[in-house]
Amino acid sequence: MKIAVVDYKGGNVQSVLFALERLGVEPTLTADAEQIRRADKVIFPGEGEAASAMRELRAQGLDKLLPTLTQPFLGVCLGMQLLGRHSEEGDTDLLGILPFDVVRFRADADHKVPHMGWNTLQQLRSPLFAGLREQDYVYFVHSYYAPVGAYTIAEGAYPAPFSAAVQHQNFYAVQFHAEKSGPVGTRILENFLAL
Template sequence: MSVVVVDSGGANIASVLHALRRLGEEPEFTADPDRIRRASRVLLPGVGAAGRAMDVLRGHGLVDVIRNLTQPVLGICLGMQLLFESSEEGDVPLLGLIPARVRRLRGGPGLRVPHMGWNALRRQADDPVGDLLDGAWCYFVHSYAAPTGAWTLASSYHGEAFSAVVRTGNFLGAQFHPERSAAAGSRLLRAFLSS
């Protein structure tokens, strides 16, 4: 099986690659459209700004490549947000695979933004991935989040409910960092790799 991690200009690449190697995979880190199309599994990681990530994907000619992938794809953190239509962060259009807008988390008394830390997941849909992660504690670092909807497999809460795990067709997304979420993160990565 060939596993590709897309170069989307993010900063968490080394930890994602290391997590995949711990599971016995030899991932390739690339922005080459042909290698991405030929991969058995594709991961779209990201940390940073949505506009910058979309600029990097456009610059590599990857926007339509990613939209048209038919193999399993996993978006991580910002990579999950990129699956949606648009983001309030710079009012930027995203990949448009899920019909909703990513919004800034609301702060408040005792609630810091960015949201950084461990939060529990709550299953929202009858799906093997949602079942696998129900009640799991996962590590989040984000200022923007996607609303819950028909696409939500699991949600979490930081002043408001938000999508923690989403699915649309062959695209799966995790707002949390599986590579930093201990056993729960490994379960998600294993499920994705074996899907």
């Protein structure tokens, strides 16, 4: 199986590569359009800031390529947010694959921004979560989020519900870091590889 991990100079790439290698997969880190197009599965990792990530995607022509992919695709953290239409972070237009706008959490006395640490998943509704249960914990680090909508396949709450995972056709994405979420994250990656 050919797994392409999209290289757009974002952070968190090594932990994704290591997680896949632990599963016996030899991923290819690449920004090459043909390698990405020919891959059996594509993973779009992310850690960083929306405006600079979109600048890099545009510079490499990946903003045009990624929405055309037809194989199973998994966005992670910022890689999920970039699938939306627009982000408050840097007032940035995104890839437009999913119909959501990314907004910033509002801090209050009980909730600091960024939302960082272990939190539960709720309302699981996808083969991506086969073998998991409501209230399983995953690891989040984010200041921005996608609201809950028809595309939502798992929810988190901080303090109000937000999309912890989304799907549109072959595009799956998770707001949390599956590669840093222990056995639960490993199961999600295994489920993605089995799609």
